[in-house]
Amino acid sequence: MTIEMGVLTTHVPRICHEDHVADFQKPMVQAMKEVSKTIYSIQPDVLVIVSCHWNSTFHHFVDTTQRHKGILTAFECPELISDVPYNYPGDEQLGKQLVEAGKKAGLPVIEVNDPTYVWDYGTVVPLRYLVPNEDIPIIDLSVVWAASLDETYTWGQQIGKVLRESDKHAVFVSSGALSHNLVRGPELMPTLSEQALDKQFTEYLINGDFTSARNMLPQYARAAGVESGGRHLAMLLGVLEGDYRGNFLAYGQSSGSGNVVMTFQA
Ligand SMILES: [Fe+2]
Incomplete structure (x- = not known):
């Protein structure tokens, strides 16, 4: 029917447990809660x-x-994310x-239809x-290293077409950072240059200029080390x-990465 x-959205590991969120990451958590309200109003x-x-x-x-039912201990950061249960349709x-x-x-x-797969x-x-x-059905998608940004964009187009032609109401979520040249020190911001690139890319999105955002993405992804090479953004x-x-x-920020929370509506 429609997207x-x-x-x-961000997914920085330090926000997994709300009672442990550092002050500098609280605005992102607050924003995600606002997005949640909108999601539940859309149903x-x-x-x-x-x-x-x-x-x-x-x-x-x-x-x-x-x-989707499991218990997550993140292999990258088990000290932050351990024994976290989830159970979604x-x-x-x-x-x-x-x-x-x-x-x-x-x-x-390829379809993954496997109750033993852990998110x-x-x-x-x-x-x-x-x-x-945990009451909205979820479909999870991967990012693919062998896929170029263009191929990932094409896959995104196909996903969008299916969602628009479906009789279901859908929300699409892209989970990943913008600039992502990681350094030790959770409180560290991206460099000024990386922040400037993040800002320009974000402005294109705010203005609905997706053509410029797409044109900017390949160089931006390389220069700012955008997470997943920018594939989640291309999709x-x-x-x-x-x-x-x-x-x-x-x-x-999170360890030198730039993380944004944004929504997109027609
Ligand atoms: Fe990440």
């Missing part, structure tokens, strides 16, 4: 999320599992439609804030192709 809203039938921490090498994976039918559409477009898309923290952390009641731009504008809610 009711797009979301670009979507499904939330599709791409996570920069589900890194696949060759294939675009679609998690069509009907019940899935949408096998729509997930399969996404797989089919991707294959028809000639893309190497990554780029999926779990934002959903703890965006869908805290978001492909999915939201059309008349969407960004609404800026927060920008914050």
